[in-house]
Amino acid sequence: MKAPLIKIKNLRKAYGNFTVLHGIDLEIAQGEVVCVVGPSGSGKSTLIRCINHLEPFENDGEIIVDGIPVRPGRDLADVRAEVGMVFQSFNLFPHMTVLRNVMLAPIRVRGMSEADAEKRARDLLDRVGISVQAEKYPGQLSGGQQQRVAIARALAMEPKVLLFDEPTSALDPEMVGEVLDVMKKLAGTGVTMVVVTHEMGFARQVADRVLFMDGGNIIEAGTPTEIFDAPKEERTRNFLHAVLDH
């Protein structure tokens, strides 16, 4: 088996006295699509935000992405260039056109020329179905369209890993589908994806592996069939009952 792309060892995180993550160990392989599910406050968002160090973590924990340790300092920019992120609240840059949003990082971080960056940006916007709106500003787009732009913006860096932090939670229900469709297409392209989500249908259909988290621990991990059809742990069963049976 190949060396894992992401290696997390004894990851611990606390806010004051409140422990959010109790020593997480996790390995994610190249090309794997991992969905992280669990109740609010279970630490799942914190977990993926540690991977690109948006959340600093305790010193004895360790995350290695593609051979580079994640820690403050010069290497961090290298890690972040390899790890794209899509946020719940999109976080597009409101003062730039959609096209500029996608072009910015390749130009500033990768040193790409304007022309190449624009070509790549237009290709990506086309892939997520936003090419017509390239010259518009984010505020003129619907939530679903904004999130698709955010995905294109993350992809523009050609990251090895894409992190999704509840990408559909801030969307009106009728727009969830268009974003999930883009993500499904992505999952087929071989990019490694770590998705925190409440969309159980998506997780079941797309994930190679589902992690169930509660109280800062990974309670159970397995294939979608294992987790959704035959959960071993009581807490997993309770959670799935609560979200699926109504």
Next chain:
Amino acid sequence: MDLFSTFFNIPVLVASLPQLLNGLLVTIGIGVTSIIAGLIGGLFLAVLRLYAGPVTNALVRGYIDIFRSIPLLVLLIIVYYALPFVGIRLSPFFSAVTALTLVSAAYTAEIFRAGIEAIPKGQFEASAALGLSSRYTMTDVILPQAIRIVIPPLTNNCINVLKDTALASVVAMPDLLKQATQAQALSANPTPLIGAAVIYLLLLLPMVRFVARLEKRFSRGRS
């Protein structure tokens, strides 16, 4: 009629007008220099305060608090009359500009800080997640958005600086007010003072209206 010839004496006004306009140029010179220097200093202080270490941060905070507390007139008199005792001798123009800049930078720093802090955390996170350096995060993402927020309060600060230039007359700077008081003494008639007041109004009223319009527009845009 008597009142009119006392306060609005046309021949006196015409005679003093060149002197007043000269004074206006000096006032604008002091004002614009101090505004620009204050902007640069304030931006520098704001960025230091937000991103430098705790020691620098405390120093910057101390600076801001001191220069927002000290009366400008007191500062100006210290710069002009007290500093020569330690060998620092500034011309009236540079005394005025120094005092105005020191204070303006403190206010401007607070305005910029508030503007930068008003940018949602998600903008910083998105920039970080893309791997943007802190320099590009500032120049490409944060400052362009913060500028829009800070334009109304910055314009207000410019108005204050321009008004405060009148204090320079106490250090023998031939600004608009000084010229007016001299013309008044010369002609034994207060019309030049009224003329100076009208010139201040003509200069500043449009800026006051401009800020009011900006504030209205931004508050509408936000709702």
